[in-house]
């Protein structure tokens with residue numbers, strides 16, 4: 467797929483979307499957000515793509531937020547339309563029925579942290595910086611930051627970050643559960659791809675069920691959430707991969723999953 471502000475490649479069942487506006491530190495304007503929606507839709511609809519990685523081009527930034535130049539003169543109604551575009555895209559990403567990994571290679575600020583939080587996991591370089599600095603320009607997060615950050619790191623830490631606008635480094639992000647893993651900068655993409663290829667070889671339907679149960683169970687009452695988990699687990703028993711996985715275990719050999 468060809469885009470103006472994104473690079474897109476697929477290798478070994480892993481699609482990599484690279485935000486590519488390095489002069490603006492990969493800030494998200496509406497054009498880039500529309501391209502992201504098209505790229506994620508393609509990943510959803512293409513069975514040969516098993517896992518998605520999002521990263522940023524250049525040394526410095528994953529995504530330094532929504533494009534402030536584009537936003538500065540918006541009226542509330544226009545701002546709302548930009549928020550709806552962003553949130554529709556991030557919800558599509560969050561509910562993608564396959565795993566998604568953010569390889570955070572530098573600044574992930576405002577909309578950048580928000581995009582990373584719509585992914586299933588965040589792998590960070592040692593030079594990564596996370597933050598929700600909207601307050602410093604008279605705003606609050608608008609692409610789900612108040613909600614996803616609180617769910618990931620707890621309300622107190624989310625309010626601390628959002629109210630102060632302070633950035634945190636990769637080490638702190640790891641400590642509070644925002645980053646899953648931290649790597650030296652020159653190893654980030656290779657390590658993320660290695661992990662993605664590992665997931666690409668796993669039983670795809672079971673991965674889809676993991677994601678569905680965690681995402682949609684999270685906001686349910688515990689009894690209903692456990693019922694949802696049971697239904698997801700039961701459905702795995704209708705797959706070839708479950709038969710193969712258990713047969714291989716009993717025959718003491720490695721399984722060959724077909725997805």
Ligand code: CO8
Nearest residue numbers: 490491493530531532533534535545548575576577608609
């Ligand atoms: N938007 C537009 N341009 C940007 C952005 C951005 N978010 N971030 C950086 N740039 C541009 C700079 O303007 C500069 O351009 P130029 O070279 O033409 O002057 C270039 O990128 C390089 O940036 P700096 O010179 O500032 O680089 P530094 O190394 O000095 O600083 C920082 C790097 C700290 C990342 C700094 O650029 C910065 O603070 N950027 C803004 C971060 C920010 O506030 N992000 C949040 C934006 S708001 C948001 O994301 C809300 C999302 C949802 C709301 C939707 C509402 C409608």
